[in-house]
Amino acid sequence: MRARRLTLSAPFAAALLSVAMPGRAQTGGPSISAAGVTYLVEQRMRYVGTIHEQSGTWFGGEAQARLGRVTLRVSGVMGKLTGDTSVTNPDRDVRVSSISLGIRPALWLEVGADVAARRVASPASTVVTRLFGGHVALALALGVDGLSGNATAVYYPATDVTGDERLALAAYSELGLSYAPPRGAIVLRLAYRVERYDFSGSALGPARLEQVKAVVAGLGMRLGR
Amino acid sequence: MRVRLERTHAAGLVLWLALALASTAIAGAQETVASRLIAQARQQIEDINPDSAAVLLRQALDPRVGATIAEKVRAFVLYGVTELTAGHADGARRTFREALALEPTLRVDSLAELHESLVSTFEQERTALGATARPLPSVLELRGLPAGARVAVNGVVWDDRRRQVPPGIHRVEVTARGYLPYVDSIKVDPGTTLVRDIALVRSDNARLSVASVPWGIVYLDSERIGETPLFEQQVPAGTYTLRVESPSLPRPYEQPVELAPGRLTRLGTVGSTAPPSVSPPPLARADSLYRAVEFDSALVLYRRVVWDTVARHGAALRARAAMRSAMALVSMAAGRKEPALADSARVYFGVAFRAAPGFQPDSGEMGPEMRAIMEAARARVLGLVVEVPPDTLLPATGGRLVVAVRPTHQAMVGFRIVREDGGTLWTEARDAAGEIRFEWDYHLGDGALLTPGRYAVAVMARDPEGEVSPVVERPFTVQREAVDTLPHPTAPPATAFLPESARVPRASPAVLLAGVALGAGTLVMERVVGSSALNAGRSSGAGSYVVAGSVTVAAAVGFLAGHRTRSLPENVLRNAQVRAQYQRDRDAAIAENAQRRQNAGVRFRFDEAP
Numbered sequence: 001m002r003a004r005r006l007t008l009s010a011p012f013a014a015a016l017l018s019v020a021m022p023g024r025a026q027t028g029g030p031s032i033s034a035a036g037v038t039y040l041v042e043q044r045m046r047y048v049g050t051i052h053e054q055s056g057t058w059f060g061g062e063a064q065a066r067l068g069r070v071t072l073r074v075s076g077v078m079g080k081l082t083g084d085t086s087v088t089n090p091d092r093d094v095r096v097s098s099i100s101l102g103i104r105p106a107l108w109l110e111v112g113a114d115v116a117a118r119r120v121a122s123p124a125s126t127v128v129t130r131l132f133g134g135h136v137a138l139a140l141a142l143g144v145d146g147l148s149g150n151a152t153a154v155y156y157p158a159t160d161v162t163g164d165e166r167l168a169l170a171a172y173s174e175l176g177l178s179y180a181p182p183r184g185a186i187v188l189r190l191a192y193r194v195e196r197y198d199f200s201g202s203a204l205g206p207a208r209l210e211q212v213k214a215v216v217a218g219l220g221m222r223l224g225r
Numbered sequence: 226m227r228v229r230l231e232r233t234h235a236a237g238l239v240l241w242l243a244l245a246l247a248s249t250a251i252a253g254a255q256e257t258v259a260s261r262l263i264a265q266a267r268q269q270i271e272d273i274n275p276d277s278a279a280v281l282l283r284q285a286l287d288p289r290v291g292a293t294i295a296e297k298v299r300a301f302v303l304y305g306v307t308e309l310t311a312g313h314a315d316g317a318r319r320t321f322r323e324a325l326a327l328e329p330t331l332r333v334d335s336l337a338e339l340h341e342s343l344v345s346t347f348e349q350e351r352t353a354l355g356a357t358a359r360p361l362p363s364v365l366e367l368r369g370l371p372a373g374a375r376v377a378v379n380g381v382v383w384d385d386r387r388r389q390v391p392p393g394i395h396r397v398e399v400t401a402r403g404y405l406p407y408v409d410s411i412k413v414d415p416g417t418t419l420v421r422d423i424a425l426v427r428s429d430n431a432r433l434s435v436a437s438v439p440w441g442i443v444y445l446d447s448e449r450i451g452e453t454p455l456f457e458q459q460v461p462a463g464t465y466t467l468r469v470e471s472p473s474l475p476r477p478y479e480q481p482v483e484l485a486p487g488r489l490t491r492l493g494t495v496g497s498t499a500p501p502s503v504s505p506p507p508l509a510r511a512d513s514l515y516r517a518v519e520f521d522s523a524l525v526l527y528r529r530v531v532w533d534t535v536a537r538h539g540a541a542l543r544a545r546a547a548m549r550s551a552m553a554l555v556s557m558a559a560g561r562k563e564p565a566l567a568d569s570a571r572v573y574f575g576v577a578f579r580a581a582p583g584f585q586p587d588s589g590e591m592g593p594e595m596r597a598i599m600e601a602a603r604a605r606v607l608g609l610v611v612e613v614p615p616d617t618l619l620p621a622t623g624g625r626l627v628v629a630v631r632p633t634h635q636a637m638v639g640f641r642i643v644r645e646d647g648g649t650l651w652t653e654a655r656d657a658a659g660e661i662r663f664e665w666d667y668h669l670g671d672g673a674l675l676t677p678g679r680y681a682v683a684v685m686a687r688d689p690e691g692e693v694s695p696v697v698e699r700p701f702t703v704q705r706e707a708v709d710t711l712p713h714p715t716a717p718p719a720t721a722f723l724p725e726s727a728r729v730p731r732a733s734p735a736v737l738l739a740g741v742a743l744g745a746g747t748l749v750m751e752r753v754v755g756s757s758a759l760n761a762g763r764s765s766g767a768g769s770y771v772v773a774g775s776v777t778v779a780a781a782v783g784f785l786a787g788h789r790t791r792s793l794p795e796n797v798l799r800n801a802q803v804r805a806q807y808q809r810d811r812d813a814a815i816a817e818n819a820q821r822r823q824n825a826g827v828r829f830r831f832d833e834a835p
Contacts, residue, residue, distance in 0.1 A: 040768060042766055042768075044759045044760075045759075046756075046758055046759055051759060140739045140743070141736070141783075142732075142736050142739065142740060142779055142780045142783035142784075142787075143732030143733075143736040143780070143782075143783025143784050143785075143786065143787025144732075144782070144783040144786050144787050147779060147782075147783050149739060149740065149743040149776055149779075149780065151743065151746065171754065172754070173750050173753075173754040175743055175746050175747045175750055175772070175776070176743075176747070176772055176775075176776065177743075177776050177779050179779075190772060191772060192747045192750065192768055192769045192771075192772035192773070194750050194751050194754045194755050196754055196755055196756055198756065209756045209758055209759055211755045211756055211759045211760070213751060213755075213766050213768065213769070214768070215768035215771060215772060
């Protein structure tokens, strides 16, 4: 089964790499950009055999500085997840902040380290999760200067949880596009993001699974190339 | 075709009327209608739209537009370019003939980038018409010079480093503080720009020339630097105590010297114990005293000239002063009956003949006794007459530098060629009673040709009685003959190269594939990354469809609106050939110039005899 998956995905990978030309914003000199972002979020959580769903809108900002092959990013978003107001599915306030440092071995490829902190507060409890991991990102030029398709995968092998059981798995993936007109300072971003957090079970309770899906839209300004 | 031309004329008329009205409206505008049309046509040619350019040019040439002669010439040339682009070589030649009829000396080199065969076709037409081109200027540019360098070309000082010069050979002289002088001759061909890199040689050392009688060992602050005569020897600049030691000197000669960088310090012949004189006395005054039989007073003045090593009088002057001193002493010896004065007279006669072996005294003033003493002294003195060639140009190989030496009587004559640092390049000794000729092929022991620079011939002799002649030193300069060197070919201009890639509409189809892949990835991401326990039986969220669709549509737009670059291997190959040809031409010129310089003649220029 795995071999078949690989066989099917190989042509796609080849196609991606064949157009893996850098977007214009990736090829120039030092640049700095900042953007406001909006997350349209749906969260799904399974606990003791029941699946709870919540939704909400998060707002925040991202900033990025690029010097040569090195890129530093910081971001922070916050918002509310609204459930069905029951005791088992209360509303939650969420704050997520992250920082990542990436390096580009090729103009279309970036690898790097990520640190994130996630705080989820409800009337019953407050869970703070600190995540340490790395990422791989691709940037594929889509024919027009400044237009590129982006794919990012982040995996956090090391986690630290306060207020809940430890995390057995934490990762997220994001696909989308960005557009930075060569003669302008505007940066547009649209992406679809899936986050996954699997909390381990313990003597006090069973395992809990969380999944966050979000449409991410961003609009910002950029200085430099 | 006729219909098309009529339509074109009709369109041209309408456009011309519009332009005429516009030009009337824009009163005071300096740009004429014709020049604007020509400029637009030029732009169309550069955008590879020859048809549009041709229409504009026909309008510019319409008599109603009133183009000037210069504008017509330009329009004809550009029209010829459109014809060449369209493959109509005959049409191009016709328009070039029109242009040449208006401007017979016209050149189109500056427009060469518009079409690869523009210049050649134009020149063929010129040749067919028998017209002559306006000549390109000859330009000489000198590079690589240090700041503050003084450049003189044909004796004219240049403030800049690049100028138009008349075709021909130009003598270039460059001097700069801290560098050896540079002299070369450079040929600039008609219509060419010659760029010459000049590397000056640094000169941080001082130079020292010193002689002594007899030969001695020279020390600077106890460091031995050679034996006399030293001729323009390179030594580190500084302040030293110079010492000359010789077994024949009663004590070493010492004096402080200050050697300035890049400067030559001449100390003359050192070791004399005679009292120095501050300034040379007027010989006329001494002669006057001599004629007044005031021999004592005359002798004082004559002796100053003889022994004054500071003023360095010429040999003839010293010889004459010594001769008069001797004559005064003989006269005083006769009058006072003091034989010792006659012995002193012999010494002075000897000094006179050593200073100038060929000196002929005015024997009319001498009595028989005086003449006998003089002849006896002359017979004892060993003098040397050295005859060097005049300014001589000899071939690089097969030539002989000939120096004739004539001792006053039989002696062993030693002949040396010494270089600036004091080293001996060539030496020979021969026993001779009359004139002997030393011949040197000016090649060193390893067969290398003598390099340009300063050298000297040093000759001395010793007779069987042990009488040693003064050292006769004749400095000379060696230069290589200025040769006509080939100019380096100018690098191909940008117009000589063809574009190596072409930009074609539509991005690579892989862009579409990438968009589809990203879109599909967005749709399946939830199932791949998400938890199956949470997603079982549920479809992907609506947001994923929005993003997937957006990515796919963006890729489609990018594909349609984008461009891709296509390599043109035939142009790459042709450009490589152009570069290789330029390199071959340049290497050939360098090799030819090296050969010419190697075969250049050697010029020997001896300094004036002291």
